[in-house]
Amino acid sequence: MLRALRTLCSVALLSAPLAVSGVSAKSPAEGSDSGLELVVVEAEGCIYCQQFRRELLPAYEASEQAAKMPVHFIDINTLDAGPIDLTSEITMVPTFLVVRSGHEIGRIPGYVAADTFFQSLGYLVGSAR
Secondary structure (H helix, E strand, O other): OHHHHHHHHHHHHHHOOOOOOOOOOOOHHHOOOOOEEEEEEEOOOOHHHHHHHHHOHHHHHOOHHHHHOOEEEEEHHHHHHOOOEOOOOOOOOOEEEEEEOOEEEEEEEOOOOHHHHHHHHHHHHHHOO
16 A cells, blocks of 8 residues: 555656755766775655655765765656666666666665665675676
8 A cells, every 4th residue: 555655756756846855065977996886866756765764864874885986866757868878767766876887786666674785785786796
């Protein structure tokens, strides 16, 4: 039921024109020392995007992983103009992309609990090596 609600909200958000949300000053194409980045694809007004920023982002930014894989935010409505080569279409927000040199390595679609998020992220980073 919750998954259906998320999908419905995502479809509604994707069909509405939205302004660019907070995008970091550094472009995802610029990279980091490890070459990996966490790109969060979000939409203005998305309650799950706001929940991620409120509940998980502070823990991520305080982690050692964030120093090796900086986080950037991109609005879904500006994604086509961006420098990321996606493996498939993004169908919900937020979607968390692990990116290396502008190429998607893997993704976590939708908002998930903290333990699932960090475990999934660890798996994606491990598989990117």
